[in-house]
Amino acid sequence: MADEWNELRGKLEGLEERPTEALAYVREHAQAGDPNSVLATLDDFAVNHGFLINVGPVKGKILEAEVAAAGAEARILELGCYCAYSAILMAKGLEGSGHLTSIESSEISTSAATGILEVAGLTHRVDVVHGTSSDVIPTLEGSFDFVFLDHWKDLYEPDLRAIESAGLLHEGSVVFADNVGPLFGADQYLGYVRSCGHYENRSLQSTVEYTELEDAVEISTYRGA
Numbered sequence: 001m002a003d004e005w006n007e008l009r010g011k012l013e014g015l016e017e018r019p020t021e022a023l024a025y026v027r028e029h030a031q032a033g034d035p036n037s038v039l040a041t042l043d044d045f046a047v048n049h050g051f052l053i054n055v056g057p058v059k060g061k062i063l064e065a066e067v068a069a070a071g072a073e074a075r076i077l078e079l080g081c082y083c084a085y086s087a088i089l090m091a092k093g094l095e096g097s098g099h100l101t102s103i104e105s106s107e108i109s110t111s112a113a114t115g116i117l118e119v120a121g122l123t124h125r126v127d128v129v130h131g132t133s134s135d136v137i138p139t140l141e142g143s144f145d146f147v148f149l150d151h152w153k154d155l156y157e158p159d160l161r162a163i164e165s166a167g168l169l170h171e172g173s174v175v176f177a178d179n180v181g182p183l184f185g186a187d188q189y190l191g192y193v194r195s196c197g198h199y200e201n202r203s204l205q206s207t208v209e210y211t212e213l214e215d216a217v218e219i220s221t222y223r224g225a
């Protein structure tokens with residue numbers, strides 16, 4: 001486990017400026033207006049230029065299938081936008097009233113994500129809200145069909161409780177949590193979501209983005225309060 005953690009930590013060095021570099025790379029190499037081309041370009045950057053903490057193509061397939069099951073007109077909430085990889089993955093199949101609100105605390109990432117969504121042609125489907133989840137969640141209105149938790153792992157449990165308290169879930173809403181594998185210490189979140197009685201849970205094994213390291217996602221369907 002220590003070796004695996006060191007491998008991952010090494011990849012995370014220099015991460016602060018990466019979204020800006022990724023935006024420049026996408027502008028240069030991706031096909032404008034083609035979300036799949038933007039995703040492929042971000043994958044290329046992550047593998048060949050600098051590690052990105054995107055959900056990535058492997059867990060991304062699981063995420064895409066779960067979002068599709070929520071319907072093309074789903075109302076989606078994301079915590080942690082970063083370079084908008086998962087935002088593009090979730091928004092590209094939306095139609096009609098389908099919409100994604102993505103909360104991002106980093107100014108650098110908010111700006112890069114907005115630029116990358118412009119290249120993908122998806123700014124009409126996605127609002128990137130700059131702020132911390134704890135500040136923004138209480139300002140949101142209505143309910144969401146699908147919630148993607150992918151910010152800092154110690155915030156999953158308090159922020160899910162805040163989402164519940166703000167009335168942002170309805171019976172059948174799906175909460176998809178990335179990075180609940182052994183490297184990430186998501187025990188507090190898993191303990192809550194599996195024992196509070198409000199959710200039916202599925203755990204799917206996978207790998208950390210762009211590596212063979214063990215990871216998992218937790219998919220929880222809200223039963224109501």
Ligand SMILES: C[S@@+](CC[C@H](N)C(=O)[O-])C[C@H]1O[C@@H](n2cnc3c(N)ncnc32)[C@H](O)[C@@H]1O
Pocket residue numbers: 053054055056079080081082083084085086087103104105106109131132133134150151152155
């Ligand atoms: C793992 S990345 C998100 C990856 C993105 N969902 C994807 O798959 O393409 C985590 C992001 O969460 C953001 N973040 C961390 N804490 C946050 C908070 N409290 N509120 C909003 N964003 C936060 C970080 O700045 C970072 O960009």
